[in-house]
Amino acid sequence: MYKIVAKKTLAPAIHEFDILAPKVAKKAKAGQFIIVRVDENGERIPLTIADYDREAGTITIVFAEAGYSTKKLALLNAGDAVQDFVGPLGVPSHIEKFGNVVMVAGGVGVAPVFPIAREMKAAGNHVVGIMGARNQELIFWEEKMKEACSELLVTTDDGSYVRKGFVTDVLREYVEKEGKPDLVMAIGPLPMMRAVANLTKEFEIKTMVSLNSIMVDGTGMCGACRVTVGGETRFVCVDGPEFDGHLVDFEEQLTRSRQYKTEEQHALNRGGCGCGGGGKCHG
Amino acid sequence: MAKQIIPKKYAMPHQDPQVRAKNFDEVALGYTEELAVAEAERCLNCKKPFCKEGCPVSVDIPEFIALVKERKFEEAAKVIKRTNALPAVCGRVCPQENQCEKFCVVGKKNEPVGIGRLERFVGDYIVQKDERIEKAEPTGYKVAIVGSGPAGLACAADLARLGHSVTMYEALHTPGGVLMYGIPEFRLPKAIVQKEIENLKKMGVEIETNAIIGQIASLDELFKEEGFDAAFLGTGAGTPYFMNLPGENYNGVYSANEFLTRSNLMKAYCFPECDTPVKVGKKVAVLGGGNVAMDAARTALRLGAEEVYIVYRRSRAELPARLEEVEHAEEEGVQFLFLTNPTRYVGSEDGWLTGLECIKMELGEPDASGRRKPVPIPGSEYVLPVDVAIVAIGQGPNPLLTNTTPDLETNKRGNIVADESTGKTSKEGVYAGGDVVTGAATVIKAMGAGRTAAKSIHEYLLSKS
Numbered sequence: 052m053y054k055i056v057a058k059k060t061l062a063p064a065i066h067e068f069d070i071l072a073p074k075v076a077k078k079a080k081a082g083q084f085i086i087v088r089v090d091e092n093g094e095r096i097p098l099t100i101a102d103y104d105r106e107a108g109t110i111t112i113v114f115a116e117a118g119y120s121t122k123k124l125a126l127l128n129a130g131d132a133v134q135d136f137v138g139p140l141g142v143p144s145h146i147e148k149f150g151n152v153v154m155v156a157g158g159v160g161v162a163p164v165f166p167i168a169r170e171m172k173a174a175g176n177h178v179v180g181i182m183g184a185r186n187q188e189l190i191f192w193e194e195k196m197k198e199a200c201s202e203l204l205v206t207t208d209d210g211s212y213v214r215k216g217f218v219t220d221v222l223r224e225y226v227e228k229e230g231k232p233d234l235v236m237a238i239g240p241l242p243m244m245r246a247v248a249n250l251t252k253e254f255e256i257k258t259m260v261s262l263n264s265i266m267v268d269g270t271g272m273c274g275a276c277r278v279t280v281g282g283e284t285r286f287v288c289v290d291g292p293e294f295d296g297h298l299v300d301f302e303e304q305l306t307r308s309r310q311y312k313t314e315e316q317h318a319l320n321r322g323g324c325g326c327g328g329g330g331k332c333h334g
Numbered sequence: 335m336a337k338q339i340i341p342k343k344y345a346m347p348h349q350d351p352q353v354r355a356k357n358f359d360e361v362a363l364g365y366t367e368e369l370a371v372a373e374a375e376r377c378l379n380c381k382k383p384f385c386k387e388g389c390p391v392s393v394d395i396p397e398f399i400a401l402v403k404e405r406k407f408e409e410a411a412k413v414i415k416r417t418n419a420l421p422a423v424c425g426r427v428c429p430q431e432n433q434c435e436k437f438c439v440v441g442k443k444n445e446p447v448g449i450g451r452l453e454r455f456v457g458d459y460i461v462q463k464d465e466r467i468e469k470a471e472p473t474g475y476k477v478a479i480v481g482s483g484p485a486g487l488a489c490a491a492d493l494a495r496l497g498h499s500v501t502m503y504e505a506l507h508t509p510g511g512v513l514m515y516g517i518p519e520f521r522l523p524k525a526i527v528q529k530e531i532e533n534l535k536k537m538g539v540e541i542e543t544n545a546i547i548g549q550i551a552s553l554d555e556l557f558k559e560e561g562f563d564a565a566f567l568g569t570g571a572g573t574p575y576f577m578n579l580p581g582e583n584y585n586g587v588y589s590a591n592e593f594l595t596r597s598n599l600m601k602a603y604c605f606p607e608c609d610t611p612v613k614v615g616k617k618v619a620v621l622g623g624g625n626v627a628m629d630a631a632r633t634a635l636r637l638g639a640e641e642v643y644i645v646y647r648r649s650r651a652e653l654p655a656r657l658e659e660v661e662h663a664e665e666e667g668v669q670f671l672f673l674t675n676p677t678r679y680v681g682s683e684d685g686w687l688t689g690l691e692c693i694k695m696e697l698g699e700p701d702a703s704g705r706r707k708p709v710p711i712p713g714s715e716y717v718l719p720v721d722v723a724i725v726a727i728g729q730g731p732n733p734l735l736t737n738t739t740p741d742l743e744t745n746k747r748g749n750i751v752a753d754e755s756t757g758k759t760s761k762e763g764v765y766a767g768g769d770v771v772t773g774a775a776t777v778i779k780a781m782g783a784g785r786t787a788a789k790s791i792h793e794y795l796l797s798k799s
């Protein structure tokens with residue numbers, strides 16, 4: 052069991068947990084993720100490492116209540132524990148001195164962007180953060196991002212905070228005004244990453260995206276997470292999660308992310324199969 | 335007067351195919367004591383037992399069967415356990431028809447002695463008894479076992495018995511390897527595997543789940559920072575191969591590993607009470623003809639699929655699966671499409687699988703393996719309407735550990751190179767065995783390799799002092 056040592060609710064239905072997992076914390080690097088399983092009957096859910104504290108032995112995760120499993124996770128409080136917590140998974144972000152780096156974060160994507168931005172800045176890059184949310188209520192970690200980046204641009208879809216516009220609007224304005232950065236990195240919902248990649252393709256700026264495909268094991272054993280990159284099938288959990296945004300087949304990823312739509316609804320409604328939750332139902 | 339031989343094996347009671355095709359309970363119910371003793375009577379107790387030569391770990395077959403005849407089941411178990419740590423598992427999953435039973439002299443004119451069934455009976459008998467676990471004098475040496483499949487389990491058991499301190503690292507949340515995530519409940523009840531793992535723990539073996547070596551710590555770090563003196567790598571062959579056909583990423587196309595893991599390890603069969611879903615489909619095509627394919631097909635039936643097809647490019651005689659599994663699959667209603675090769679997946683506008691295009695094959699000239707090679711019949715393509723396809727064409731080794739251990743020699747397929755008779759790898763103090771060395775093989779071979787390595791590790795540790 053892995054103890055939740057702190058819990059914060061950052062915005063409606065968005066939570067931050069610090070989880071005690073010293074061995075994972077010792078190894079965690081920006082860009083990697085973990086898989087958590089709430090209880091004996093739980094699903095394995097992948098979440099990005101939003102921060103780590105090697106001394107305290109904790110990993111910070113930030114998640115949105117997307118469906119049944121994340122809602123179940125959100126019910127836990129500081130002092131509770133999760134059944135399983137495995138990581139660090141995936142290949143860490145490639146950090147080096149590129150020059151000018153723009154880090155684009157959409158929605159909950161702010162959390163995974165944060166440690167990468169921090170490392171990019173520490174490596175001597177000029178880091179421009181662009182973070183966007185649907186509205187003011189959903190903005191979180193603005194202060195942390197300010198520290199992690201050299202400059203930070205904030206936007207909301209509805210204009211309720213700072214300005215109105217999508218992160219792609221801000222990115223376009225930035226590039227038109229300041230010129231092409233050396234690298235763009237985008238993390239957030241798939242449609243947002245696709246929009247960023249389409250924009251940067253136009254300007255021919257190298258762009259990395261961090262994919263959040265459906266996963267089971269996270270160790271390269273099942274192939275649930277497969278994605279087509281540059282015409283080849285890759286496994287997000289072991290080959291990624293970061294890939295060249297200009298080579299990713301986003302249409303396919305969007306389709307694959309909808310694979311369990313019906314079942315997810317079913318789980319939320321909880322028809323119940325009558326096995327009593329012992330996992331032994333043979334019906 | 336020569337003993338009268340009963341020509342056929344005593345039948346093992348089975349669940350009725352109509353009933354079992356809809357549940358996950360075990361199919362074969364095992365011998366009763368009476369049946370076991372009667373079957374044991376069929377053994378001639380050969381002076382030169384050919385059966386034993388057919389067994390990859392040389393179980394003392396006549397000796398244990400003689401004890402079964404005398405109803406000394408606990409002693410029979412001891413005899414088996416001298417060479418095979420998991421009789422309840424092997425009695426169920428060994429391909430006996432190609433191993434021990436293939437060489438049984440009774441089998442020359444009649445059906446061979448049911449060695450596997452007897453082994454299973456003895457194994458189950460002992461699993462139910464609480465075995466007394468002897469703890470050995472500690473040697474002070476620490477050994478790391480990476481992977482908790484049959485290879486790792488067997489190696490850990492032997493090393494613990496010799497008094498070494500053993501820590502086993504497993505990537506998944508439950509130990510057991512393929513025995514837990516791959517082979518379904520109806521063929522190998524998970525309680526049996528967990529019981530064996532409990533016994534290991536009682537012997538003092540530490541098991542760390544959720545620990546991927548190569549990610550949480552490298553092999554070198556285990557030696558340098560955790561102070562291990564030797565390591566055994568039994569990481570298996572877990573990475574699924576795909577056929578690289580057009581449309582393979584449509585929704586509804588699974589690897590057998592994913593389909594079986596969702597169902598077995600994540601218990602999707604009791605969704606939504608358990609949280610992990612699986613798409614079942616009305617019509618399911620399984621690509622391949624091995625044990626994995628049979629398991630996937632029979633699981634799909636049990637999850638509620640209406641029609642399940644095995645699509646196999648050769649003919650029935652070449653099916654690599656165990657005969658018993660093929661028969662069970664047929665009895666349960668799985669349909670076999672032989673001499674049929676998939677050519678591409680057909681999907682809908684919105685990305686869902688709707689069919690599998692196949693081409694008919696005919697047998698041509700014998701190939702290098704001596705089998706007649708299937709060749710496509712031009713123009714015979716047709717589309718098999720299916721909404722789920724499960725690819726079961728094989729698995730390769732997982733690179734997470736080898737990628738982070740540069741001085742560990744691997745071959746071009748990514749398998750770890752290890753000496754067959756010792757398990758020794760190119761790296762000092764590091765031994766390997768099981769599927770990660772041989773490629774996908776069998777439970778008993780993996781266990782045998784684990785035991786061989788345990789012996790060498792023991793010698794290596796003693797030579798160090």
Ligand SMILES: Cc1cc2nc3c(=O)[nH]c(=O)nc-3n(C[C@H](O)[C@H](O)[C@H](O)COP(=O)(O)OP(=O)(O)OC[C@H]3O[C@@H](n4cnc5c(N)ncnc54)[C@H](O)[C@@H]3O)c2cc1C
Pocket residue numbers: 084096097098099100113114115116117118119120121122159162163262263264265266292308309310312315316
């Ligand atoms: C490498 C990786 C890192 C991730 N990091 C984070 C993170 O830091 N914070 C966070 O909030 N989420 C993250 N996700 C997404 C997170 O795993 C999913 O939101 C979660 O699994 C949904 O589970 P659920 O049962 O609550 O919802 P479900 O009922 O399974 O799904 C609810 C909705 O979310 C969609 N969905 C399901 N799975 C995913 C997925 N993997 N990615 C995107 N949408 C999905 C479904 O299509 C559905 O519309 C990450 C995913 C991956 C693969």
Ligand SMILES: Cc1cc2nc3c(=O)[nH]c(=O)nc-3n(C[C@H](O)[C@H](O)[C@H](O)COP(=O)(O)OP(=O)(O)OC[C@H]3O[C@@H](n4cnc5c(N)ncnc54)[C@H](O)[C@@H]3O)c2cc1C
Pocket residue numbers: 427428429480481482483484485486503504505506510511512513516517518545546547548568569570571572594625626629656732734735767768769770774775776777778780
């Ligand atoms: C569906 C299916 C049905 C089968 N049916 C039969 C049958 O009927 N009879 C038979 O004899 N054989 C059968 N086999 C084959 C048999 O199961 C394998 O040959 C055997 O399990 C191999 O054992 P192993 O110990 O080498 O590896 P595995 O059982 O594969 O175990 C390896 C373990 O190592 C873990 N691991 C991998 N990498 C790491 C890492 N870096 N760090 C930590 N842990 C790691 C994995 O998670 C896994 O648990 C079947 C296989 C499958 C998939």
Ligand code: SF4
Pocket residue numbers: 388389390391392393395418424425428430433434435449450453778
């Ligand atoms: S271990 Fe397998 S091959 Fe050996 S005797 Fe037992 S059933 Fe036969």
Ligand code: SF4
Pocket residue numbers: 376377378379380383384385386395396399437438439440447449
């Ligand atoms: S070969 Fe057959 S009859 Fe002879 S000892 Fe072995 S099992 Fe018995």
Ligand code: FES
Pocket residue numbers: 265266267268269270271272273274275276277286287288289
């Ligand atoms: S999640 Fe199973 S292979 Fe990536």
